[in-house]
Amino acid sequence: MKKQFTHIDASGNPKMVDVSEKQVTKRVARAQAVVILGKEILARIKNDELITQKGPVFQTAIIAGVMAAKKTHELIPFCHPLALEDCQVHIEARKDRLIITTEVRITAKTGVEMEALTAASVAALTVYDMCKALSHDIVIEAVKLLEKRGGKKKFIRKN
Numbered sequence: 001m002k003k004q005f006t007h008i009d010a011s012g013n014p015k016m017v018d019v020s021e022k023q024v025t026k027r028v029a030r031a032q033a034v035v036i037l038g039k040e041i042l043a044r045i046k047n048d049e050l051i052t053q054k055g056p057v058f059q060t061a062i063i064a065g066v067m068a069a070k071k072t073h074e075l076i077p078f079c080h081p082l083a084l085e086d087c088q089v090h091i092e093a094r095k096d097r098l099i100i101t102t103e104v105r106i107t108a109k110t111g112v113e114m115e116a117l118t119a120a121s122v123a124a125l126t127v128y129d130m131c132k133a134l135s136h137d138i139v140i141e142a143v144k145l146l147e148k149r150g151g152k153k154k155f156i157r158k159n
Contacts, residue, residue: 007078016078022109027150031116031143033124035098038137045093050131057130058091061100065089065123069104069115076118080110087115089123100124101146111151117143 009015044050050057066087073081086105091098102119104112124140131138148155
């Protein structure tokens with residue numbers, strides 16, 4: 001039996017998935033990225049903020065994450081353009097790492113998992129960019145979907 005891919009038509013050409021028949025529901029996705037920082041950078045975090053020559057790192061990363069979520073459809077082939085209703089990016093310093101958590105909400109026919117993941121990824125990349133003059137001892141890891149609600153399937157990461 002030949003497998004039918006959702007984004008490939010019968011002729012083998014790429015296609016966008018038709019969501020016109022899907023139900024409009026409230027949808028929420030949460031994602032996370034972890035940024036491990038070297039000692040040089042960690043020493044500069046004061047009062048839950050990090051400021052480099054480029055400016056306030058956490059605030060800039062939050063703005064970048066929200067902007068990225070809004071532009072996900074421009075970056076990922078076949079993502080539907082969505083009018084997001086809410087996008088939150090939170091950054092928490094824990095020991096030698098930053099935990100970036102995003103939450104995206106919409107009432108629509110398709111989910112916002114990619115928007116939440118994109119927001120977390122770009123926020124993490126922004127931290128890297130703003131801190132690389134201090135040290136390249138930065139690792140971005142564990143970009144993952146934490147939760148997805150709405151639509152046909154619910155997902156909650158156990159670990």
